[in-house]
Amino acid sequence: MQYVILDLEWNNVYGRKIHGFINEIIEIGAVKLNGRLEEVDTFSSFIRPSIGKRLRGSVKKLTNITNDDVQGGEPFTYVFSTLRKWIGSEPTVLLSWGNGDIRVLIENYKYLNGITYIPFLSNYVDLQPFVQRKLQTDKGQQIGLSRAAELLGIDADAYSHHRALADSELSAECFRKVFDFDDLQEYVQTCGTDFYAKLAFKPHPISNIRNPLIDKKQLAYQCPKCGVNAVRRTEWKYSNRFFRAVFECPTCHTQTKVSVRFMRMYDHIDVKKTAAEIVPQQAE
Ligand SMILES: [Zn+2]
Structure with a gap:
């Protein structure tokens, strides 16, 4: 079993095809851990935008990513087929902090590739409730990644915030701190039809x-x-x-x-x- 912790940065743009706004992925970072939670490899790439050409000011400010950075990236389809190969065929649990990244990933696959599922996603864990249960913080109140890291005694300042690879490494560090194999099983979601329907459902x-x-x-x-x-x-x-x-x-x-x-x-x-x-x- 291996664990892939993923983080995405995105830019909110107008998508003509859907006559509405969409969060277009501009950067991906991922960390691969083996069953002993040792870091095996990392993945990091800018994605050249194809829906909206310019980054919003708020995105540039939050992430320090520039228009030149993303123009130097590779197209979405190329980056994600490379990621798929990088993940490989070993049984994998994919993790992210909050399910927002997975929702955005589904949206992007649908918009850019016309497919409604993510080819490399078979088992998923939302790290946020898993870590929060260990921290015993109020269930109704969702806490951010840097706050969780702080509560776990991790020096979050050592990571550059709101950049995909740094955030995925910080998430991986939080995961290591609270990891318990048996407890984790309760949080593993099998990514079948139900999983997608549940994510698409709006309370x-x-x-x-x-x-x-x-x-x-x-x-x-x-x-x-x-x-x-x-x-x-x-x-x-x-x-x-x-x-x-x-x-x-x-x-x-x-x-x-x-x-x-x-x-x-x-x-x-x-x-x-x-x-x-x-x-x-x-x-x-
Ligand atoms: Zn009374």
């Missing part, structure tokens, strides 16, 4: 209270002081992703504003529920 909130996917139990509220079911006093109103209603406890008469959000994820519904007691205004 969205449910806005109709009668949607059968809503778990009715979540629309009840129990008074925390009395432990009895409170009575809903207003209709559910939907605003800013949440259903909101006022509940009143039949015992202590406390009124509470309850807000529930049902987020439709690819394979489940994510529920967030908050309650705020309404404090009666004191008469002067």
